[in-house]
Amino acid sequence: xxxxxxxxxxxxxxxxxWLLFGGQFDAEPLxxxxxxxxxxxxxxxxxxxxxxxxxxxxxxxxxxxxPEEDQSTPSELPSLPxxxxxxxxxxSVETPSTDERPEPxxxxxxxxxxxxxxxxxxxxxxxxxxxxxxxxxRRPQSRPVERVTPEPVAQPPxxxxxxxxxxxxxxxxxPAEETRPEEEATAPEESVTDITPEASDxxxxxxxxxxxxxxxxQSTAQAEDEQDADIADAVSSVLExxxxxxxxxxEEQSTAPALSEGEADALVLAISNCWNVDPxxxxxxxxxxxxxxxxxxxxxxxxxxxxxxxxxxxxxxNVAFRNARTAIIACGRGGxxxxxxxxxxWREIEMTFNPEKMRLR
Amino acid sequence: MMRLLGNLMMMxxxxxxxxxxxxxxxxxxxxxxxxxxxxxxxxxVPDFIPENGAAEEMAENVARVVAADLSGTGxxxxxxEDAYISRITSFSSPVEFADWRxxxxxxxxxxxxxxxxxDVTVKFRIWDVFAGQExxxxxxxxxxxxxxxxxxxxxxxxxxxxxxxxxxxFDSRVVFVSxxxxxxxxxxRLALMDYDGANVQYLTDSTSLVLAPRFSPTGDRVLYTSFExxxxxxxxxxxxxxxxxxxxxxxxxxxxAPRFSPDGQQVVFSLETGGNTxxxxxxxxxxxxxxxxxxxxxETAPSFSPDGDQIVFESDRSGSRQLYVMPAxxxxxxxxxxxxxxxxxxxWSPRGDMIAFTKQSKGRFHIxxxxxxGSAERLLTASFLEEGPTWSPNGRVIMFTxxxxxxxxxxxxxxxxxxxxxxxxxxxxxxxxxPSWSPLQE
Amino acid sequence: xxxxxKSILLVAGLALAACSNADRFGNNGAGAGAGGDxxxxxxxxxxxxxxxxxxxxxxxxxxxxxxxxxDDEAKQVLDGQASWLTENTDYDVVIEGHADxxxxxxxxxxxxxxxxxxxxxxxxxxxxxxxxxxxxxxxKERPIEICSEESCYAKNRRAVTVLASGLTG
Numbered sequence: 001x002x003x004x005x006x007x008x009x010x011x012x013x014x015x016x017x018w019l020l021f022g023g024q025f026d027a028e029p030l031x032x033x034x035x036x037x038x039x040x041x042x043x044x045x046x047x048x049x050x051x052x053x054x055x056x057x058x059x060x061x062x063x064x065x066x067p068e069e070d071q072s073t074p075s076e077l078p079s080l081p082x083x084x085x086x087x088x089x090x091x092s093v094e095t096p097s098t099d100e101r102p103e104p105x106x107x108x109x110x111x112x113x114x115x116x117x118x119x120x121x122x123x124x125x126x127x128x129x130x131x132x133x134x135x136x137x138r139r140p141q142s143r144p145v146e147r148v149t150p151e152p153v154a155q156p157p158x159x160x161x162x163x164x165x166x167x168x169x170x171x172x173x174x175p176a177e178e179t180r181p182e183e184e185a186t187a188p189e190e191s192v193t194d195i196t197p198e199a200s201d202x203x204x205x206x207x208x209x210x211x212x213x214x215x216x217x218q219s220t221a222q223a224e225d226e227q228d229a230d231i232a233d234a235v236s237s238v239l240e241x242x243x244x245x246x247x248x249x250x251e252e253q254s255t256a257p258a259l260s261e262g263e264a265d266a267l268v269l270a271i272s273n274c275w276n277v278d279p280x281x282x283x284x285x286x287x288x289x290x291x292x293x294x295x296x297x298x299x300x301x302x303x304x305x306x307x308x309x310x311x312x313x314x315x316x317x318n319v320a321f322r323n324a325r326t327a328i329i330a331c332g333r334g335g336x337x338x339x340x341x342x343x344x345x346w347r348e349i350e351m352t353f354n355p356e357k358m359r360l361r
Numbered sequence: 362m363m364r365l366l367g368n369l370m371m372m373x374x375x376x377x378x379x380x381x382x383x384x385x386x387x388x389x390x391x392x393x394x395x396x397x398x399x400x401x402x403x404x405x406v407p408d409f410i411p412e413n414g415a416a417e418e419m420a421e422n423v424a425r426v427v428a429a430d431l432s433g434t435g436x437x438x439x440x441x442e443d444a445y446i447s448r449i450t451s452f453s454s455p456v457e458f459a460d461w462r463x464x465x466x467x468x469x470x471x472x473x474x475x476x477x478x479x480d481v482t483v484k485f486r487i488w489d490v491f492a493g494q495e496x497x498x499x500x501x502x503x504x505x506x507x508x509x510x511x512x513x514x515x516x517x518x519x520x521x522x523x524x525x526x527x528x529x530x531f532d533s534r535v536v537f538v539s540x541x542x543x544x545x546x547x548x549x550r551l552a553l554m555d556y557d558g559a560n561v562q563y564l565t566d567s568t569s570l571v572l573a574p575r576f577s578p579t580g581d582r583v584l585y586t587s588f589e590x591x592x593x594x595x596x597x598x599x600x601x602x603x604x605x606x607x608x609x610x611x612x613x614x615x616x617x618a619p620r621f622s623p624d625g626q627q628v629v630f631s632l633e634t635g636g637n638t639x640x641x642x643x644x645x646x647x648x649x650x651x652x653x654x655x656x657x658x659x660e661t662a663p664s665f666s667p668d669g670d671q672i673v674f675e676s677d678r679s680g681s682r683q684l685y686v687m688p689a690x691x692x693x694x695x696x697x698x699x700x701x702x703x704x705x706x707x708x709w710s711p712r713g714d715m716i717a718f719t720k721q722s723k724g725r726f727h728i729x730x731x732x733x734x735g736s737a738e739r740l741l742t743a744s745f746l747e748e749g750p751t752w753s754p755n756g757r758v759i760m761f762t763x764x765x766x767x768x769x770x771x772x773x774x775x776x777x778x779x780x781x782x783x784x785x786x787x788x789x790x791x792x793x794x795x796p797s798w799s800p801l802q803e
Numbered sequence: 804x805x806x807x808x809k810s811i812l813l814v815a816g817l818a819l820a821a822c823s824n825a826d827r828f829g830n831n832g833a834g835a836g837a838g839g840d841x842x843x844x845x846x847x848x849x850x851x852x853x854x855x856x857x858x859x860x861x862x863x864x865x866x867x868x869x870x871x872x873x874d875d876e877a878k879q880v881l882d883g884q885a886s887w888l889t890e891n892t893d894y895d896v897v898i899e900g901h902a903d904x905x906x907x908x909x910x911x912x913x914x915x916x917x918x919x920x921x922x923x924x925x926x927x928x929x930x931x932x933x934x935x936x937x938x939x940x941x942x943k944e945r946p947i948e949i950c951s952e953e954s955c956y957a958k959n960r961r962a963v964t965v966l967a968s969g970l971t972g
Contacts (some may be wrong), residue, residue: 258390264390264392267392268392268394271392271394272394272396272397272398273398274398275394275396275397275398276397276398276399276400276402277397277398277399278525278780279399280757280778280779280780281526281527282527283525283526291389303492315526315527316526316527318526319525322489322492325491325492326467326491326492327394329491329492330465330467330491333462345390346390347389348388348389348390349390349391349392350388350390350391351392351393351394352392352393353394353397354393354394354395355395356395357395358395358397358399360739360779360780543949545945545947545948545949547944570944572908572912572944573908573909588941591897591939592939593939613937615912615916615939615940617909617912618909618912631909631913633916636871636916636917636920636921636923636924636938637920638912638917659910659913659914659917661909661910661913662907662909662910675907677869677910682910703906703910705907705909706907706909721905721906721907746904746905748908749908764904766951767949767950767951768949768950770949770951795908
């Protein structure tokens with residue numbers, strides 16, 4: 001065995017020692033994490049094996065040649081006096097910087113907004129409302145997307161933790177100019193045009209339309225009603241009351257005609273097709289309610305937001321929300337197919353994503 | 362009478378109408394989605410950017426291993442490079458989300474590799490394409506050239522974890538029994554490999570029959586059964602230096618089916634005396650033994666719950682082989698398996714919520730899972746002969762032995778997702794059996 | 804080198820080395836001699852020879868699925884073994900229990916032990932000193948027939964009485 005091999009073996013044994021007994025990782029996440037991967041490679045493993053067996057360092061992943069014959073009997077295997085004592089010595093060799101390195105506990109990105117990355121990265125991360133924008137200019141079928149915020153301001157980076165050198169270098173090369181155009185070119189113009197009409201719609205539409213949802217059941221009810229005056233009498237009071245209730249309820253909200261069952265079903269179906277559920281995941285234990293605001297053309301106005309989540313831990317909830325959001329964004333890219341005359345009834349939608357039927361765990 | 366009925370119905374309809382009308386007008390439209398699709402999540406991982414000439418090959422290799430890891434789960438589907446609209450030309454250049462959205466990539470992984478002598482640095486970022494934002498923060502791994510596969514696995518673990526919210530299993534290893542020779546003269550030796558079948562190494566030669574190695578909770582030691590003495594006995598081996606010693610060698614007895622306790626301090630195993638097999642617990646450092654079962658029937662294949670409080674095992678005390686759970690200190694055992702057929706080799710999942718097992722029924726074998734109370738049994742696989750499930754460190758995948766039928770029958774290792782999907786064979790150089798999955802490496 | 808050398812190592816290093824010789828599990832009834840033990844020295848016609856024990860008396864008995872019960876045929880064979888062993892006191896015995904491949908590794912090890920133990924108890928009941936008897940189970944690890952059908956399984960569900968001359972483990 002040559003010197004290099006010995007050095008390698010010693011170093012690697014040290015690494016293993018460090019792996020087994022070395023310091024723990026913990027720290028808050030840095031903007032750009034640096035972790036050393038101390039690796040027990042096949043080479044070093046073989047080196048160790050070689051130290052007690054035949055000197056055959058070249059890690060032979062495939063079939064080792066004539067293994068049984070070459071190898072000594074089992075009883076000889078364990079004796080390895082030369083390596084063992086050295087094991088912990090070289091701990092410092094490759095590891096000095098790594099001990100302090102944090103093991104990131106991967107916080108979910110959404111809640112945490114601060115980045116000290118260049119603007120192009122920072123802005124989308126902070127502002128979920130910027131999501132849809134880039135898409136619109138490119139995809140032929142997509143329609144103008146409305147923005148809630150007038151312009152996606154690229155927030156100035158707030159370095160919360162002093163980044164170490166590696167990070168600095170990484171982040172400071174700023175191709176910011178390249179991105180900003182993309183954000184600004186698309187976002188602001190759309191944000192202005194659509195918001196205003198929507199707002200005025202909201203105000204005017206409400207009082208004008210006499211709100212009477214006419215789902216199918218009612219017509220059948222009326223048909224039967226006519227056949228039997230007695231029943232009609234009995235029922236009419238209830239109906240009246242129902243309408244009074246409607247009127248009261250509609251005072252605060254619009255009184256636009258509601259979606260028919262078929263229209264609502266079509267919407268459910270459209271989103272179902274984009275809702276990807278992994279039945280074996282913990283996210284499948286979570287039911288999320290997501291709020292969506294739509295433009296009159298059926299496109300998303302802003303980003304879907306989480307109303308509530310039930311079941312699972314925080315990580316699972318984050319994933320469940322992200323999956324729901326992706327479903328809405330993916331299927332809403334070209335705008336949902338909804339009757340514009342009933343816009344007021346579907347301008348705001350609360351979508352419950354309930355994977356109960358699909359879950360396995 | 363009819364009238365009364367009709368009357369009643371009208372009332373109901375009217376009442377229903379009132380309620381729905383009120384609801385429809387109260388606040389936003391509410392819909393509920395209860396059906397989704399089960400499709401692999403489409404992602405793209407363009408070759409990583411080499412930061413210098415020396416890194417070119419590795420930059421590509423790392424990305425390919427990451428892709429193999431992710432796609433291998435069955436939960437992700439890689440979008441081929443041919444479909445890309447825009448390229449990633451530098452690690453720090455901005456991502457054209459629209460281009461990736463247009464090809465339906467929901468996740469995008471970008472990275473770079475630098476190689477300086479033996480040192481390798483891998484940086485990467487994960488992007489939520491549809492949200493148009495980075496998923497978490499950029500991350501950098503530093504390691505050595507020889508460990509590049511592990512670095513790639515770590516990248517993939519990070520990606521998996523950020524996208525699914527659960528930890529990955531790629532930077533892990535499997536200890537197993539490598540098999541050569543015909544069925545009636547089979548040679549077996551302990552072997553170790555990366556979870557994906559790479560880097561196979563041998564821990565013993567094949568002079569003695571060895572069976573069922575089991576990793577310690579930290580992955581540094583292995584328990585196994587060897588006929589080295591002529592009789593089956595339990596050995597413990599230090600993986601790093603292949604140093605091994607016999608753990609249990611009571612004259613006139615047979616010991617086998619060992620597994621570590623979750624703290625790695627104890628071993629639960631089967632001991633046979635006078636033809637009767639029961640379950641025992643041994644403290645590794647003191648060698649002190651405690652007998653946990655006392656029955657004339659066969660009690661074997663014990664496995665600890667991850668909290669160390671309970672032990673699930675196999676027993677034929679009822680006349681057929683069934684699964685039982687008892688306190689880790691012994692005592693009353695509850696039967697949990699209820700189906701027909703024979704159950705064996707139960708293994709508690711690392712998450713603690715399920716038990717995987719082997720089931721033999723109507724001439725076929727299955728790998729299945731059930732809740733720890735025996736409910737919600739699901740069979741994941743079926744074949745002529747399969748057994749010995751082991752859980753991936755994150756409790757998502759089960760690896761097991763499948764043996765083909767007949768005189769030429771050979772054993773191989775397979776993995777299956779706990780949903781029962783994505784059944785795959787793990788490539789091994791020879792026949793292979795009795796896998797045991799390590800924890801994620803640090 | 805390999806075979807002989809290994810055999811020698813086994814003999815030298817392990818108690819009952821000859822009994823662990825893999826070839827013994829082969830189809831060849833005379834295989835017991837491969838390791839160089841006493842069995843091959845004599846011919847089958849000599850009633851004192853191990854070969855006679857193996858072939859004329861019969862060194863093995865068979866079992867039903869998942870059972871260790873000795874049927875009449877088995878008892879008859881074991882009666883012969885017991886009287887042979889009573890006369891030939893130079894030999895100790897290792898009783899090997901085996902199972903067919905239908906079953907998990909662990910259960911089959913335990914099942915093989917039950918079978919070996921059933922034979923041991925029977926031989927003891929017929930006057931063979933327990934000091935001379937050892938048991939071991941190979942579970943399903945050492946099939947003698949390799950097809951995946953009942954005809955093979957029936958031959959693999961066995962307990963084999965292996966003579967160990969002079970060697971006491």
